[in-house]
Structure formats: structure tokens, C-alpha cells
Amino acid sequence: MRLVIVSNRVTIPERTEKAAAGGLAVALREALEKQGGLWFGWSGNVREATSAPNVVERGNVTYAVTDLTEAERQSYYLGFSNRALWPLMHYRLGLTEFSRTDYAGYLAVNRRFAKALIGLLRPDDIIWIHDYHLIPLAAELRRRGVGNRIGYFHHIPWPPAEVFGALPFASTLASTVAAYDLVGLQTQTDVANLMGCLVAMCGASINGSRLRVGRRQTQVQAFPIGIDVEAFRKLAAASVRSATTPLKATRQSLGERKLVVGVDRLDYSKGIVQRLEAFGQFLRSHPDQRGRVGLLQIAPPSRSDVPEYAELDRQSDEVAGRLNAALGEFDWTPIRVVKKAYSRNALAGFYRRAQVGLVTPMRDGMNLVAKEYVAAQDPADPGVLVLSRFAGAAHQMGEALIVNPFDTHEVAEAIRTALAMPKSERVRRFEKLYDTIAATDIGWWTRSYLAVLSGAAPLEPEIVPGPDKSAKRPQGRSGSRKPPQKPRSAGGAPARKLGPVGLRGSAPAGPQPRS
Numbered sequence: 001m002r003l004v005i006v007s008n009r010v011t012i013p014e015r016t017e018k019a020a021a022g023g024l025a026v027a028l029r030e031a032l033e034k035q036g037g038l039w040f041g042w043s044g045n046v047r048e049a050t051s052a053p054n055v056v057e058r059g060n061v062t063y064a065v066t067d068l069t070e071a072e073r074q075s076y077y078l079g080f081s082n083r084a085l086w087p088l089m090h091y092r093l094g095l096t097e098f099s100r101t102d103y104a105g106y107l108a109v110n111r112r113f114a115k116a117l118i119g120l121l122r123p124d125d126i127i128w129i130h131d132y133h134l135i136p137l138a139a140e141l142r143r144r145g146v147g148n149r150i151g152y153f154h155h156i157p158w159p160p161a162e163v164f165g166a167l168p169f170a171s172t173l174a175s176t177v178a179a180y181d182l183v184g185l186q187t188q189t190d191v192a193n194l195m196g197c198l199v200a201m202c203g204a205s206i207n208g209s210r211l212r213v214g215r216r217q218t219q220v221q222a223f224p225i226g227i228d229v230e231a232f233r234k235l236a237a238a239s240v241r242s243a244t245t246p247l248k249a250t251r252q253s254l255g256e257r258k259l260v261v262g263v264d265r266l267d268y269s270k271g272i273v274q275r276l277e278a279f280g281q282f283l284r285s286h287p288d289q290r291g292r293v294g295l296l297q298i299a300p301p302s303r304s305d306v307p308e309y310a311e312l313d314r315q316s317d318e319v320a321g322r323l324n325a326a327l328g329e330f331d332w333t334p335i336r337v338v339k340k341a342y343s344r345n346a347l348a349g350f351y352r353r354a355q356v357g358l359v360t361p362m363r364d365g366m367n368l369v370a371k372e373y374v375a376a377q378d379p380a381d382p383g384v385l386v387l388s389r390f391a392g393a394a395h396q397m398g399e400a401l402i403v404n405p406f407d408t409h410e411v412a413e414a415i416r417t418a419l420a421m422p423k424s425e426r427v428r429r430f431e432k433l434y435d436t437i438a439a440t441d442i443g444w445w446t447r448s449y450l451a452v453l454s455g456a457a458p459l460e461p462e463i464v465p466g467p468d469k470s471a472k473r474p475q476g477r478s479g480s481r482k483p484p485q486k487p488r489s490a491g492g493a494p495a496r497k498l499g500p501v502g503l504r505g506s507a508p509a510g511p512q513p514r515s
């Protein structure tokens with residue numbers, strides 16, 4: 001049995017290339033290498049498309065890539081995928097642009113991908129398709145007679161029927177989901193939303209975690225994606241011994257000051273502008289903290305061809321400049337926004353140095369930065385994660401300080417709470433968070449999904465395991481284990497349930513964000 005993975009973009013590794021630690025691409029490559037497989041998708045190149053994909057062998061893995069024409073890139077990728085589906089899936093109707101031309105191009109590329117893939121398939125292949133660019137691909141394969149097991153994983157949120165239904169082609173697109181044998185999503189909320197769409201728009205019937213549209217039965221399950229926890233922990237620990245140049249410069253400039261860190265692509269779903277405003281509110285509300293703490297926001301640009309992203313770039317610069325001018329001193333700049341990408345080694349070092357990880361997207365499928373921040377912490381003196389209730393990670397990581405990113409005052413108070421939190425409480429929260437992300441790491445995610453898709457494991461009502469008591473947790477310098485304590489405030493009294501603070505299971509869907 002061979003595994004076939006299909007994704008929007010595929011990078012063919014060089015023969016001498018060493019895989020970077022962690023990451024989805026590495027996990028999928030490892031899954032392919034274990035049993036042999038094929039990885040198919042867009043090469044990233046834009047030129048006149050050829051009739052047959054370029055096929056390259058790398059060890060036990062076959063890479064098959066095809067180019068896009070400029071017209072296909074505009075309609076399929078920039079148009080329908082990123083100006084219609086992306087904002088729609090993130091509940092941002094005000095930013096969604098619908099075009100029948102783009103939709104036709106989206107379907108045409110999926111048809112072309114299906115036609116190119118069929119010639120490479122074997123009868124016993126298991127096919128695993130990834131993300132919103134390729135939702136109708138299984139339906140195109142089925143039309144051409146493919147009877148293989150086909151699974152789909154949706155990496156971003158799936159909105160409720162009231163939001164998804166704003167898409168003029170919603171029912172047609174939703175119906176293609178029924179062509180899959182297994183659909184994986186990040187959270188139970190996403191599962192319920194997808195099922196609700198199929199019931200409302202396609203007349204699906206539901207039996208537990210299975211739904212039926214016409215003659216086809218599809219399994220729908222939450223598989224929250226993880227990271228390579230152990231590899232990232234080692235990267236962070238190594239950063240203490242051999243700091244990279246950016247990290248050394250940061251340490252020198254900060255001195256004894258505390259650090260709040262945010263790491264995101266420059267995308268409107270990440271809430272970067274609102275995060276900057278919240279940090280400014282924190283400094284205005286707590287003037288004693290001026291000069292004692294700074295925010296480092298790393299925000300590499302993305303999708304610069306889309307006008308909304310260019311506007312976000314300008315807006316983030318304007319807000320950071322305004323706040324620095326109003327709140328900064330000659331020897332202290334409160335906010336630093338760095339619009340460049342850093343290596344995983346450098347990011348691990350930044351996370352470990354930061355007393356607060358500020359992860360406040362307006363809406364996110366999972367958000368792996370939250371998990372990377374926890375994995376990078378010093379177990380003896382960990383930082384505190386401040387996490388948006390609208391990130392999928394909040395459904396798993398309830399020991400973070402859970403906030404509403406639309407409320408700048410709430411986020412500001414969560415920053416204050418995190419900076420003032422006693423070490424015993426920080427350690428308690430960290431240990432529970434670490435146990436959770438270690439039990440559901442990227443290897444667990446890959447194995448669990450493929451076991452259900454292949455039929456080796458039954459579909460369970462709830463596939464997320466509890467913390468693995470046998471898992472090796474990193475030891476603090478003392479190596480001690482304290483029993484869980486009730487949450488306490490900075491003053492030592494039992495903590496009241498403040499707005500930004502959430503415990504396990506306290507990540508309600510809440511009101512829908514306005515566009």
C-alpha cells in the first residue's frame with residue numbers, strides 16, 4: 001500500500017538537503033519515506049503548463065510537480081483561493097471577493113490536477129489531499145473512476161453555514177466534500193460547522209461522526225495538528241548555549257528588561273495591528289512597566305500581490321510608529337516590528353527568552369506558534385502563553401491565558417497578569433501544556449489520521465488523547481514535581497476568573513467577529 005499526498009505547493013528537496021527540524025512538510029515527507037509514496041502538487045513556477053508533470057525520485061519518495069500558467073495563478077491561487085476562500089473561512093466576509101471567473105479557474109486547475117494525477121496512481125494507493133486550494137479534487141478524481149480511499153485535511157477554520165453560505169457557489173462546493181472517505185479538521189467546532197453546512201446545503205444525514213450525501217458516506221473527525229515537540233525543545237535548549245546573531249543582539253539590547261514576543265505571517269487573520277494596540281494599552285494602563293518590558297513582533301510578509309496585505313503592511317508600520325513616538329524613551333523602544341523570516345533555531349531562541357508569548361489571531365485553524373512557544377520554555381522558569389480564544393489551539397491549551405483578541409483592554413490585562421504571575425503558577429501551567437502538546441505531537445497527528453483513513457483504526461467519537469503519563473517531560477533544574485495547585489493571583493490569593501484567564505475547556509466559540 002502506497003501513500004499519495006497532494007498539496008497546493010510541493011518543493012522537491014535537493015539530494016544533499018537535510019530536513020529542517022519539525023514542520024508539516026517534514027512530517028509528511030517522513031510518512032512517505034516510511035512506506036514509500038508519491039507527493040503531487042504545484043511546483044511554484046509560473047509558465048506555460050505542460051501536459052505531463054515533472055517526476056523526480058528522491059530515495060523512497062517520488063515527487064511529481066506541475067506548473068501553473070499566469071492566468072491559472074491569478075484565478076485559482078490569488079483569486080478564488082486567497083481572495084474568496086481564505087477570508088470566508090476566517091469569518092471575514094467584508095474582505096471576501098467573489099468572482100465567477102476565479103471560481104471557474106479554481107475548478108479548472110483542480111480538474112487538470114486530477115487528470116495529471118490519475119496517470120500516476122496505483123489501485124491500492126491511499127490518497128491524502130491537503131487544504132482549501134484542493135477541496136473539489138476528490139470529486140474530480142471520482143468522476144474519472146478513481147475508487148481508492150481518499151482523505152482530506154482542512155488546515156484552516158471551517159465557518160458555520162450562515163457564513164459559508166455567503167459564497168455564491170457554496171452548495172456546489174460543499175457537495176464535493178462528500179467525495180472523500182475521511183475529512184479531518186482541527187477542532188470539534190470546525191467539525192460541527194462543516195456538518196451543518198452539508199446538512200443545510202446538501203441535505204446530508206448524520207449518524208454520529210458519519211454523514212451521508214446521496215449514496216456516499218463520509219467520516220468527519222477532528223485531528224488537531226501538532227509540532228515535533230522534542231525536536232523544538234532541543235532547538236530552544238541549544239539556543240542558550242550557542243545563540244544566533246539575532247538572538248545575541250536582542251539579549252544585548254534588552255538587558256534585564258522583559259520580552260513579549262509575537263510571531264506571525266503578515267496576515268489580517270493574525271490580529272497583528274490589534275496586538276500592537278493592546279500592548280500600547282498595557283503600557284498606558286500600567287505606566288510603571290514603561291522601560292521595563294518590550295514587544296518584539298516578527299511578521300514576515302506574505303501574499304504581497306493581494307491588496308489587503310499591502311494595506312496591512314502599511315497599517316502595522318503606522319500603528320507601531322505612533323505608539324513608539326507616544327510611549328518610547330530615548331533609551332527604550334517599546335515595540336519592534338521585524339518584517340523578515342528567521343530560522344527555526346532563531347525563533348526557538350526568541351521564544352525561550354520571552355517571558356510572554358502573545359498569540360492572538362482573530363481566527364486560526366490551530367496556530368502552531370502557541371505550541372512552539374510552550375515547547376521552547378525553560379521548565380524551571382517558563383514564560384506564560386497568552387492565547388486567542390478564536391485559535392484552534394485554545395481548545396487544547398486551556399492553561400494558557402485565554403483572551404478575546406477583539407478586546408484590547410482584555411489582552412492588555414492578560415499581559416499584566418502573565419508578567420506578574422508567580423513562578424509556581426507558571427510552572428504548573430507549563431507542565432500541563434507541555435503534557436498536552438507532547439501527547440498530540442506531529443507524529444501522533446500523522447499516525448492517527450492515516451490509521452483511520454486506511455481502516456486500520458476505527459473512527460472514535462473523540463480521538464484526542466489525554467496527557468501521556470509515561471511521556472518524558474523536560475526536567476527543571478530542581479527536577480521537582482509539585483502537585484497541581486489552584487490558580488493564584490499575583491498577590492497570592494486564589495485567582496478570580498478574570499476575563500483573559502481560561503482553564504481547560506474554556507474556549508467557547510463566543511460571538512462571531514465582525515468583518
